[in-house]
Structure formats: structure tokens, C-alpha cells
Amino acid sequence: MQVLVFGSLTDIVAPLPNDIICDNTEQLIGLLEAKYPAIKTTTYFIAVNGKMVRENTSLQPTDTVALMPPFSGG
Amino acid sequence: MLKSINERYSRQIILPGFGEAAQQKLQQAKVCIVGMGALGCPALQYLTAAGVVNMGIIDGDVVQLHNLHRQPLFFSNEVGALKVMVAKQKMQQLNPLVNITDYPFHIHPKNALQILSEYDIVIDATDNFPTKYLLNDACAILQKPLVYGAVSQYEGQVSIFNNNLNGGKNIQYRDVFPDPAATANIQSCEQAGVLGVLPGIIGTLQATEVIKFITGMGQLLDGRLLTYRSLETQFYEIELTKNANTVNINVTEFQQTDYQHICNAASTEESLSVDQFKQMLQQQLLFVVDVREMGELPHVNFVDHQIPYSQIIQAKNNLHIPVTNKNICIICQQGIRSRNAATIFQSKTLQKIFHLQGGLNAYFNS
Structure with missing residues (x-):
């Protein structure tokens, strides 16, 4: 599946993983936290295929998951 | 008009x-x-x-x-x-x-x-x-x-x-x-x-x-x-x-x-395990502040800034937090002075301050 990261996460989740296979968003976050521990230091919400999700959501290999932190600059 | x-x-x-x-x-x-x-x-x-x-x-x-x-x-x-x-x-x-x-x-x-x-x-x-x-x-x-x-x-x-x-x-x-x-x-x-x-x-x-x-x-x-x-x-x-x-x-x-x-309430200092520290260091995400006194050994090559703990205590009210776009992580020998220093730093900034758990002893023993 495709993982997209934005804002402060672009420095942390680098290089972007392209080989992640998992069943749901909780598993995905677990895998990402293991690979990029600094991800735990920030806040973000999750969107699956362009839609914000709040609960653990099942994932298909063709899905796109976005991790979106808030931005503060202006 | x-x-x-x-x-x-x-x-x-x-x-x-x-x-x-x-x-x-x-x-x-x-x-x-x-x-x-x-x-x-x-x-x-x-x-x-x-x-x-x-x-x-x-x-x-x-x-x-x-x-x-x-x-x-x-x-x-x-x-x-x-x-x-x-x-x-x-x-x-x-x-x-x-x-x-x-x-x-x-x-x-x-x-x-x-x-x-x-x-x-x-x-x-x-x-x-x-x-x-x-x-x-x-x-x-x-x-x-x-x-x-x-x-x-x-x-x-x-x-x-x-x-x-x-x-x-x-x-x-x-x-x-x-x-x-x-x-x-x-x-x-x-x-x-x-x-x-x-x-x-x-x-x-x-x-x-x-x-x-x-x-x-x-x-x-x-x-x-x-x-x-x-x-x-x-x-x-x-x-x-x-x-x-x-x-x-x-x-x-x-x-x-x-x-x-x-917006600052939960930003209490946070400890990094040696593994987390090494990984973030490798990803160049850390700005490492050494709070050991001048001359304490061993020398380490990943320190970006040094402020002895004794000076932090003295300068408590006009402490200068280094300006960096990386995550500040404080280190010392055993992880005790660094935790205290991180608490002091944290009280001065919105940025999350980290410290290395177990200090350099843990780092070199891992």
C-alpha cells in the first residue's frame, strides 16, 4: 500500500516505506513506529483513501494511507 | 464615482x-x-x-x-x-x-x-x-x-x-x-x-x-x-x-x-532509549546537548553543544536554549543530570525536549 506523510513527518518517515503489507491502520502505525521511532514524538491524524479515519480501519494492498500532522506556521 | x-x-x-x-x-x-x-x-x-x-x-x-x-x-x-x-x-x-x-x-x-x-x-x-x-x-x-x-x-x-x-x-x-x-x-x-x-x-x-x-x-x-x-x-x-x-x-x-x-501542558521531558537515540541520531534528527562538566570523559563525537549542569542550575532564570530545527536531546554520564536539565529546558520552551535514558553508560554498554 502507499503511505503518504506530510509536514513534520516528512523528516521523520524518510525514506518513505514502499514495501509495507499489513491488515489495518493499527498494524501500520505499529510497523512505522518500530521503523521510525521519532514518529511517536509528534501528533497526526490518519486518512485512508482521502478520508479521515478515527477507528482502526482494515486496509487493502491498493489503499493509500496519509498521516497528517497539524501545521503551525504562518 | x-x-x-x-x-x-x-x-x-x-x-x-x-x-x-x-x-x-x-x-x-x-x-x-x-x-x-x-x-x-x-x-x-x-x-x-x-x-x-x-x-x-x-x-x-x-x-x-x-x-x-x-x-x-x-x-x-x-x-x-x-x-x-x-x-x-x-x-x-x-x-x-x-x-x-x-x-x-x-x-x-x-x-x-x-x-x-x-x-x-x-x-x-x-x-x-x-x-x-x-x-x-x-x-x-x-x-x-x-x-x-x-x-x-x-x-x-x-x-x-x-x-x-x-x-x-x-x-x-x-x-x-x-x-x-x-x-x-x-x-x-x-x-x-x-x-x-x-x-x-x-x-x-x-x-x-x-x-x-x-x-x-x-x-x-x-x-x-x-x-x-x-x-x-x-x-x-x-x-x-x-x-x-x-x-x-x-x-x-x-x-x-x-x-x-x-498547548504546552503535556510537553514534559521525554526519555529516549539507547536504541531510539541511536536511530534518531543516525537519521540526523537530534541536536545533542552534553551537560557533563568540562573535561568529563569519554569524549563523544555526536555532541552539538555543551552546557555544564552546574551552569544550568546557576543560570536557571536566563538559560539560553539552543536554536535548532532538530530535536534537542540532553545527555550526561548516567541519565540523572540530563533528566533534571531536560525538565528545566522543557519549562522554557514549547519544543519537546528529550534526554538519553541511562546516559552514556547505557549507550556504551548496549
Whole structure:
């Protein structure tokens, strides 16, 4: 599946993983936290295929998951 | 006079679906822009040019040299002048019909409701989380739509919150980012940098949403968060959902809230395990501060800055926190002085401060 990261996460989740296979968003976050521990230091919400999700959501290999932190600059 | 007014706006009045009716609506609307920086300036300029003649601008800051790369409304010889005054004067030259109220101070829970209640729609052109939460809450109380904008390095976000008019989705900033304390470790432009042209694009998008809201044209970014990625030249859109757990705060709670504090509340110092430390070090995410006394061994080659713990204790009240766009991580021999130093550092900054658990002993024994 495709993982997209934005804002402060672009420095942390680098290089972007392209080989992640998992069943749901909780598993995905677990895998990402293991690979990029600094991800735990920030806040973000999750969107699956362009839609914000709040609960653990099942994932298909063709899905796109976005991790979106808030931005503060202006 | 009427002829010159029509001529001024003629190229938008002739637009299909715009016409004199839309122009009239712009002329009657009242828009408040909070923040006269890199987002607020372009929004103000385009709205003034478009004929939004009744506006309020709030900002207590003066023009600084490091603002100019992204705030070209201001000129080099205006460094030191109040932003709202310079902006107001220039907008009067751009469009003599404009009637701008300047508020040369920062918005605060004690003044926000009174000021914002005068306006139909509010633009969040601020550069910090405490004010973003404050504006969200004030607009939720007043039921005013809030056009949100924010930037981070090469990317920017836009949306419209608290829009409950005409079947609006009424989604709040707090529905999307519920925890102010969790924002403590997100860096500002000051810490992380920003491409100068980027907020120009985001502020202009905000102005576009305001024009659409006032005239009723098109589809608003209501319930949608738009993110612009300048390096990829891509727009990414996310459909937002309401959070059933979001609680609307009341006027009394609002006026008593210390927004600076709630955005910093959970930012207690955090320890990194040796593995986490090594990984973040390898990814060049850490700015390592050694608080051992001068001459303590072993020397390590990954220290970016040294302040002996004894000096931190002495200088407690005017301690200088290093300015860096990386995560500050404090180290010592055993992880005791570093924890105390991290607590002291943390009390001085919104940025999350880390320390190495177990110190260099743990690092070399792993």
C-alpha cells in the first residue's frame, strides 16, 4: 500500500516505506513506529483513501494511507 | 464615482455568475484577519483589491527583517513599524474605498469575543498553535466561520471550520486536532523554516474561500482539508469527519483558558532509549546537548553543544536554549543530570525536549 506523510513527518518517515503489507491502520502505525521511532514524538491524524479515519480501519494492498500532522506556521 | 467603482471591479463583475450582485455582497461583508504576517498580508491585499472594504486586522508585531522574504507587502525601510499600521496605510492606497480597523495588539481570550463578534467571517492567519485553538474556540462560541491556513516548510493547509450556515458541515479545528498539548513538539517557521512563496499561495487560497463564502459561489473547502505540497506541485485533499467527543467550551471557560499553557501542558521531558537515540541520531534528527562538566570523559563525537549542569542550575532564570530545527536531546554520564536539565529546558520552551535514558553508560554498554 502507499503511505503518504506530510509536514513534520516528512523528516521523520524518510525514506518513505514502499514495501509495507499489513491488515489495518493499527498494524501500520505499529510497523512505522518500530521503523521510525521519532514518529511517536509528534501528533497526526490518519486518512485512508482521502478520508479521515478515527477507528482502526482494515486496509487493502491498493489503499493509500496519509498521516497528517497539524501545521503551525504562518 | 459610481463609474470609477464599476471600472475598478469591472473584470470580475463581468464574470459569468458574479455580476454586480456579488460585488455588492463583497462591499457589505465584514472580514477579520487575525495575524498580519505571511498568510494575512496576501489575504488582505486580494480582499482589498476585490472590494471587501470592511475589514479588521489584528496583530501586535512589528515588521522584522526576517519577515520580508515571505511578507513582501512590507519594505526594508519599514522594519520596526507596526504591521497593522503599515498594512492599513498601503491598503488605503490600493483601494481608497477601504475601511480598515486596526487592532495593534495580540488576540487574547479577554478581547477575542468582543472583537470577532463584529465580523461575518474570520481568517486564521496566525503562526502558532495557542492562537489557533483560541480562534477555533472563539469562532465556535460566536458561530462564525473560520478560514484556517497554516504552513510547514514546503507545505501548506487550508480549510474552513465552524461553518454551519447553508447546510455547512460545522467541523471544528478541534475535531481534526483534538489535543492542544500534542502540538507541543511541532516546530514553527522560526524553528523549521518556510519557503517564502508558500504562505503567499495559502493566504491567497484563504482569500478565495472568503470571497466564495461571501458571494455564495462555488463549493467551499467545508469539511475538506486541502494540503498543497510545493515541491511536488500537488494538492492533496482529505474529507474530514466530526468527532463525537469534541466538547464546545462555554464563554466563562474560554475567558479563563491559558492557551499558551494548554498547548504546552503535556510537553514534559521525554526519555529516549539507547536504541531510539541511536536511530534518531543516525537519521540526523537530534541536536545533542552534553551537560557533563568540562573535561568529563569519554569524549563523544555526536555532541552539538555543551552546557555544564552546574551552569544550568546557576543560570536557571536566563538559560539560553539552543536554536535548532532538530530535536534537542540532553545527555550526561548516567541519565540523572540530563533528566533534571531536560525538565528545566522543557519549562522554557514549547519544543519537546528529550534526554538519553541511562546516559552514556547505557549507550556504551548496549
